[in-house]
Amino acid sequence: xxxxxxxxxxxxxxxxxxxxxxxxxxxxxxxxxxxxxxxxxxxxxxxxxxxxxxxxxxxxxxxxxxxxxxxxxxxxxxxxxxxxxxxxxxxxxxxxxxxxxxxxxxxxxxxxxxxxxxxxxxxxxxxxxxxxxxxxxxxxxxxxxxxxxxxxxxxxxxxxxxxxxxxxxxxxxxxxxxxxxxxxxxxxxxxxxxxxxxxxxxxxxxxxxxxxxxxxxxxxxxxxxxxxxxxxxxxxxxxxxxxxxxxxxxxxxxxxxxxxxxxxxxxxxxxxxxxxx
Amino acid sequence: xxxxxxxxxxxxxxxxxxxxxxxxxxxxxxxxxxxxxxxxxxxxxxxxxxxxxxxxxxxxxxxxxxxxxxxxxxxxxxxxxxxxxxxxxxxxxxxxxxxxxxxxxxxxxxxxxxxxxxxxxxxxxxxxxxxxxxxxxxxxxxxxxxxxxxxxxxxxxxxxxxxxxxx
Numbered sequence: 534x535x536x537x538x539x540x541x542x543x544x545x546x547x548x549x550x551x552x553x554x555x556x557x558x559x560x561x562x563x564x565x566x567x568x569x570x571x572x573x574x575x576x577x578x579x580x581x582x583x584x585x586x587x588x589x590x591x592x593x594x595x596x597x598x599x600x601x602x603x604x605x606x607x608x609x610x611x612x613x614x615x616x617x618x619x620x621x622x623x624x625x626x627x628x629x630x631x632x633x634x635x636x637x638x639x640x641x642x643x644x645x646x647x648x649x650x651x652x653x654x655x656x657x658x659x660x661x662x663x664x665x666x667x668x669x670x671x672x673x674x675x676x677x678x679x680x681x682x683x684x685x686x687x688x689x690x691x692x693x694x695x696x697x698x699x700x701x702x703x704x705x706x707x708x709x710x711x712x713x714x715x716x717x718x719x720x721x722x723x724x725x726x727x728x729x730x731x732x733x734x735x736x737x738x739x740x741x742x743x744x745x746x747x748x749x750x751x752x753x754x755x756x757x758x759x760x761x762x763x764x765x766x767x768x769x770x771x772x773x774x775x776x777x778x779x780x781x782x783x784x785x786x787x788x789x790x791x792x793x794x795x796x797x798x799x800x801x802x803x804x805x806x807x808x809x810x
Numbered sequence: 811x812x813x814x815x816x817x818x819x820x821x822x823x824x825x826x827x828x829x830x831x832x833x834x835x836x837x838x839x840x841x842x843x844x845x846x847x848x849x850x851x852x853x854x855x856x857x858x859x860x861x862x863x864x865x866x867x868x869x870x871x872x873x874x875x876x877x878x879x880x881x882x883x884x885x886x887x888x889x890x891x892x893x894x895x896x897x898x899x900x901x902x903x904x905x906x907x908x909x910x911x912x913x914x915x916x917x918x919x920x921x922x923x924x925x926x927x928x929x930x931x932x933x934x935x936x937x938x939x940x941x942x943x944x945x946x947x948x949x950x951x952x953x954x955x956x957x958x959x960x961x962x963x964x965x966x967x968x969x970x971x972x973x974x975x976x977x
Contacts, residue, residue, distance in 0.1 A: 546859035550892040553867045557888055560874075561881025561940070573880050580876055587830045653877070655836045657941045660878040696878055724942060725950055726839055788836065 571691035575651060575662045581694035584651040585664055592791075599791050606680045638804075642757060644794040645669055647695075654727035654787045659701040661685070663793060666693040674755065676796040682761035682784030683707060683749055684793050695795075700762075701727055701787055708753060709762045712746040714739065720747070720762060720781060727787050729766060732779040739777070743767055747781060754801035813854065821869065824849040829876045832965075840954045843961040846873060847933055848969055850890055851926060852912045855898050866891025879941070886937045890929060901925055914974055926966050927959075934959045 541548065560573075575581060645665055652661040665671055667690050677684040677697050685699035685707075698705045701722050709732070710717035718734035732747065745765045751758025763781040770777050828846035835843070850866055857865075870887030874880050898912070901921055914922045938955050945951065 546863060546892070549860055549863050550888065553863060553888045554885060557867070557870065557881050557885035559881070561885060573875055574878050575876060577875055583830075591834070653833065653836065655839050655842050656877075656879070657938075658879065662878075723947065725947065 571689045571694075571696075574689045574696045575660070576666070576689045576691040576694040576696045578691060578693070581650065581662060581664075581691070584662055588648075588650040595789070595791060598789070602680065603792075638800045639751065639754070639757060639798075641799040643797040643799065645671060645797060647671075647793050647795055649790050649793060650694075652699075652787065652790060654701060657724045658704065659699055659727075659787075660688070661697045661699055661787075661790070663695050663697060663795075664693070665795065666691050666695050668692050670797055671695050671795050672797075674801075675798075676755040677793050678756070678760055678796060679785055679790055679793045681786065682763070683709075683756060684785055684787075684790065686755055687795065697793075699787060700730055700783060700785070707756075707762065708750045709747045710750040711739075711741065712748050712759075714741070717750045717752065728783060730763070730781050730783055732765075732781050733776065735777045735779060737770055737775060737777065741765060741768060741777070741779070754798050754804050756796065757798075817849075817853065820852075821849050825869075825872055825876070828873070833877070838957070840950070840957050841961055842954065842958050843965055844933065844937070844958070845962055845965040845969070847887070847890065847930065847962070848966045850887065850894065851929060851966065852970075853894075854911055855895065859895055862895065863888060863891045882937065882940055885940060886933055889936060890933055893932070894929065897925065897928060914970055922970070923963075923967065926970075927963055930962050930966070931955075931959050934962065 571577065575584060647663040647665040647669075650662050650664050653659045661684075663677075671687055671690050673687050673690055675687045677687060677699075683700065685697045685702070686705055687695050688698045689696040700707055700720065703722055703724065706719040706721055708717060709720050716735060716739045718732050720730050720732050722730045735741070743765050747762040747764065749756040749758060749760040749762060761784040763783040766780045766782040768777050768779045824846045828844065832843055832845055835841075846869070850869060853862060853865065866887045867884060870884035873883035873887070877883065901924065902917065912922075912925075917925060934955050938951055938958070942951055
């Protein structure tokens with residue numbers, strides 16, 4: 534016993550090292566409880582406050598280009614509203630009798646605007662932090678888009694902040710399809726360049742060209758159908774391959790991403806519950 | 811006591827610089843310098859090994875919370891905390907002087923550069939290997955390790971020189 538104690542004391546640093554290393558690797562590789570806790574992420578109140586403070590300084594320098602982008606988006610939206618109003622007037626004139634029109638269940642959406650306060654693009658697993666949280670109605674699993682296209686999915690939520698897994702993270706496999714042909718496959722980032730990702734599982738019989746547009750598939754309740762994801766940059770198909778190697782230029786420029794919208798789907802809980810049965 | 815306080819202050823400063831400045835230097839995708847290890851590099855060698863391990867663990871955990879990479883920095887920093895005393899013993903001949911502090915002044919330029927290079931490369935190799943956890947894009951991984959290490963070493967040497975000049 535005495536000898537054992539002496540042994541333990543003599544090598545206490547080594548034992549402590551092994552114990553700490555095991556804890557660290559457990560934190561790294563267990564995916565459930567710690568990973569989803571808001572405390573151990575940048576949704577942590579202290580960390581997020583710090584980020585939003587530093588962001589308010591950086592923001593000042595980005596204001597000019599942000600303003601231009603917002604003005605452009607506003608014009609686009611005004612045109613769309615105008616167009617839709619004209620359509621409504623036209624439809625009203627055509628059939629006066631119809632009174633009951635249901636909105637399609639998957640389109641019953643509500644957008645929550647948020648500002649990106651921290652983002653990385655040069656890591657293997659990138660994350661971004663936004664300044665809206667559970668008190669604004671954000672929940673884990675919601676989709677996030679920007680004016681340019683699909684951004685990612687909400688991971689951790691604290692009261693005032695949320696962490697998002699963007700497309701630039703292999704943990705997220707965004708299901709998307711070709712706008713023209715409807716063939717769908719998962720989009721996976723390989724960790725190399727923040728401008729490109731790879732589209733997988735597109736069988737060799739599919740006809741495609743460089744420059745084809747990819748949009749979200751709408752097969753999950755996270756994203757509605759038809760949100761731009763990117764365009765095909767180049768594609769290769771070797772003799773022996775069953776699937777294409779497709780390189781996709783992403784629609785969103787993650788380097789300059791400033792404002793995002795979180796999609797709150799009113800019917801996603803109902804859909805999920807139904808699928809569980 | 812004064813020493814403890816100055817080390818805590820240095821820790822806070824290094825984490826802030828890393829998180830608020832260096833993490834935003836995303837010029838190239840393969841360049842991710844981690845200059846916060848400067849704090850671990852120049853901890854006084856007289857510190858007990860158990861304490862050093864716990865400090866390294868805490869330093870990694872704080873970085874992980876900031877970077878949303880739970881466990882990654884922690885594992886790598888703990889490793890650095892464990893091997894650093896042995897590296898110091900192996901590299902240093904004039905142990906009496908070094909026992910006080912680690913820096914260009916106490917080690918001499920050549921040894922200090924060697925010391926920083928060794929620990930930085932060890933840190934970056936383990937970090938990027940753990941981060942990607944595959945050798946599928948090994949050339950890309952190698953490029954990330956080399957470029958990031960060079961930038962980190964340059965940053966750390968610059969900081970150390972400025973600190974010496976001020977003193």
